[in-house]
Amino acid sequence: MHGESGKQSLRGALKEDVPGFNFDNYARNASLPTETTMHLPSAMKTGTTIAGVTFKDGVVLGADTRATGGTEVADKNCEKIHYLAPNIYCCGAGTAADTEKTTEMISSQLDLLRLSTGSPSRVVTACTMLKRMLFRYQGHVSAALVLGGVDSSGAHLYQIYPHGSTDKNPYVTMGSGSLAAMSVFETGFKEDMTEAEAIELVKEAILAGIYNDLGSGSNVDLTIIRRNGEVTVLRGYLTPNDVEPLRTSYKRPAALSVPAGATAVLSTHMDPARPGLEGLVIEDATAMTF
Amino acid sequence: MTTHMKAQQSVPVPSIWSTEGAARLGSGATVTTSHDDGSIDHGVTQAPYERRFSPYDFNGGTCLAIAGKDFAVVAGDTRLSTGYEILSRNVPKLCKLTSKTVLASAGCLTDVRTLQQVLDMRLRMYEHDNGKEISTPAVAQLLGNTLYYRRFFPYYAFNVLAGVDDEGKGCVFSYDAVGSHERVEYSASGSGQAFVIPVMDNIVGFKNRQDPKPEYTAADIVAICKDAFLTAGERDIYTGDAVTISVITAAGVTTETFELKRD
Numbered sequence: 021m022h023g024e025s026g027k028q029s030l031r032g033a034l035k036e037d038v039p040g041f042n043f044d045n046y047a048r049n050a051s052l053p054t055e056t057t058m059h060l061p062s063a064m065k066t067g068t069t070i071a072g073v074t075f076k077d078g079v080v081l082g083a084d085t086r087a088t089g090g091t092e093v094a095d096k097n098c099e100k101i102h103y104l105a106p107n108i109y110c111c112g113a114g115t116a117a118d119t120e121k122t123t124e125m126i127s128s129q130l131d132l133l134r135l136s137t138g139s140p141s142r143v144v145t146a147c148t149m150l151k152r153m154l155f156r157y158q159g160h161v162s163a164a165l166v167l168g169g170v171d172s173s174g175a176h177l178y179q180i181y182p183h184g185s186t187d188k189n190p191y192v193t194m195g196s197g198s199l200a201a202m203s204v205f206e207t208g209f210k211e212d213m214t215e216a217e218a219i220e221l222v223k224e225a226i227l228a229g230i231y232n233d234l235g236s237g238s239n240v241d242l243t244i245i246r247r248n249g250e251v252t253v254l255r256g257y258l259t260p261n262d263v264e265p266l267r268t269s270y271k272r273p274a275a276l277s278v279p280a281g282a283t284a285v286l287s288t289h290m291d292p293a294r295p296g297l298e299g300l301v302i303e304d305a306t307a308m309t310f
Numbered sequence: 311m312t313t314h315m316k317a318q319q320s321v322p323v324p325s326i327w328s329t330e331g332a333a334r335l336g337s338g339a340t341v342t343t344s345h346d347d348g349s350i351d352h353g354v355t356q357a358p359y360e361r362r363f364s365p366y367d368f369n370g371g372t373c374l375a376i377a378g379k380d381f382a383v384v385a386g387d388t389r390l391s392t393g394y395e396i397l398s399r400n401v402p403k404l405c406k407l408t409s410k411t412v413l414a415s416a417g418c419l420t421d422v423r424t425l426q427q428v429l430d431m432r433l434r435m436y437e438h439d440n441g442k443e444i445s446t447p448a449v450a451q452l453l454g455n456t457l458y459y460r461r462f463f464p465y466y467a468f469n470v471l472a473g474v475d476d477e478g479k480g481c482v483f484s485y486d487a488v489g490s491h492e493r494v495e496y497s498a499s500g501s502g503q504a505f506v507i508p509v510m511d512n513i514v515g516f517k518n519r520q521d522p523k524p525e526y527t528a529a530d531i532v533a534i535c536k537d538a539f540l541t542a543g544e545r546d547i548y549t550g551d552a553v554t555i556s557v558i559t560a561a562g563v564t565t566e567t568f569e570l571k572r573d
Contacts, residue, residue: 284518
């Protein structure tokens with residue numbers, strides 16, 4: 021069926037009702053590394069330790085801030101706690117683009133639903149929307165999520181897997197550092213904790229992931245969602261991995277600071293964007309209007 | 311329910327230098343249809359297939375060495391890892407072979423240790439046969455030969471050899487997995503190699519620079535090494551914890567340890 025659609029006109033292939041992913045290029049992509057010297061780019065994954073815990077007055081979500089592409093750190097301070105609704109936030113592990121776009125999409129859908137119902141969003145609604153989308157993509161959208169929030173029926177915490185299954189628990193962890201974080205939770209979790217206790221527990225869980233999992237690192241981000249509706253976003257709650265103190269601990273040789281003019285400029289060529297543009301002179305600062 | 315899979319790093323086959331360009335050893339050996347992250351498919355989304363046992367594991371780490379006028383500096387981080395896990399934060403990669411030569415190796419720890427043992431035996435035999443301690447360039451040749459013995463089942467060891475030669479000048483040799491070696495001014499190997507070599511090209515090799523190159527002291531080079539490892543530690547997940555730096559002169563070998571980030 022797909023093979024035939026490739027032979028149809030371009031208009032036919034772009035029909036709106038063709039669902040899911042287009043796998044036309046799958047065979048070509050699979051043969052590229054073996055038959056040519058080309059390498060497919062690797063998707064940026066977030067490695068990751070994400071965790072959430074319910075306490076007496078709400079939920080606390082936590083995440084590390086390292087994004088990896090293979091074994092290289094692509095982003096040392098990325099944001100993994102995504103906004104879904106004023107009372108609902110979602111941590112994402114897996115492919116960075118997938119978690120970002122999935123949460124953005126569901127955030128839009130929740131916004132539209134709030135407009136049409138006139139009521140605040142419920143956490144279970146976000147969970148259902150996410151799981152339906154992820155199941156539809158059969159696990160190809162690699163997003164493992166920790167969803168937490170507070171609504172009219174209380175504080176809720178869910179974990180959502182890439183294939184679309186969900187679990188509802190008082191404490192959850194996901195990502196490559198989930199085992200390290202879960203060991204902290206299993207040791208330290210108790211029902212009806214205070215906010216300070218919950219923050220401390222999540223902080224320790226994320227730190228366990230940061231130091232013991234190579235896919236996680238850098239800083240601890242926290243978000244606290246309380247039953248009374250207050251939300252506190254603590255981006256960079258803890259930054260124990262700043263490299264500056266280490267760099268200043270020894271005397272750097274002067275040659276490490278490259279002076280201006282060290283690199284030879286062999287030739288300079290200026291290409292104006294349009295012929296005649298090099299003659300353009302701005303006489304005053306009046307703003308142009310169109 | 312699929313539990314979130316901890317990604318197993320697929321181990322790259324050791325690369326061999328070649329005059330024609332990138333040559334790869336035995337890349338046709340395995341016939342697996344595994345996922346990109348190396349996880350095992352249990353016949354759920356794909357047909358059953360045979361999974362090949364790989365004798366190699368990559369334990370990570372970065373080594374570098376820089377030759378000075380009458381000294382050589384060699385450094386290696388101390389983190390031992392496998393997949394996404396840390397096995398130890400304190401396994402140094404440096405191995406003192408003679409009073410004037412130090413070998414630093416990253417790769418598969420078991421192959422590195424065995425290689426060091428085999429080298430140690432052959433060095434002692436040299437001393438018995440020749441009645442004197444072996445010189446650094448001779449060790450370099452010996453290491454190259456030892457690696458080539460295992461041409462068709464290589465030691466998974468990425469070596470960097472440093473020392474002072476008989477004239478008292480600093481020398482550094484870099485190797486591929488099967489013994490091709492070359493005397494160079496500086497070299498790096500291991501997982502953080504790609505982050506460290508460009509820095510050294512600019513600061514030590516002084517490539518693409520018009521300003522006058524200063525004469526570096528051993529202390530300067532040690533500081534450059536610390537900087538390079540902090541840089542590699544920022545961007546390579548396998549480099550970190552601590553780095554041991556050895557300075558080799560005609561008088562002997564001194565070692566210091568410098569703490570890196572542990573995340």
